[in-house]
Amino acid sequence: MSRHSKLQKQVLALYRQFMRAGQDKPGFIPRIRDEFRENARIKKTDVMHIEYLYRRGQRQLDQLKDTNTKQLGSFSKPKERS
Secondary structure (H helix, E strand, C coil), rough: CCCCCHHHHHHHHHHHHHHHHHCCCCCCCHHHHHHHHHHHCCCCCCCCHHHHHHHHHHHHHHHHHHHCCCCCCCCCCCCCCC
């Protein structure tokens, strides 16, 4: 079994926290999984980008834990028209 870096451990812990926080809110678990899977494609050597996403994830987790949160927002590129 390979050892994980400190940052990898932090990201895995963040994922577990998201999964726990999303259990009470319908439809959040698939969205959380998709977001983490998509960002798993980032190269492990791109530490600055990973740290940025980690901090962003912490802020989103705080919002998710708020009892008034009903949905998650995201910023994505609009699909280009052909």
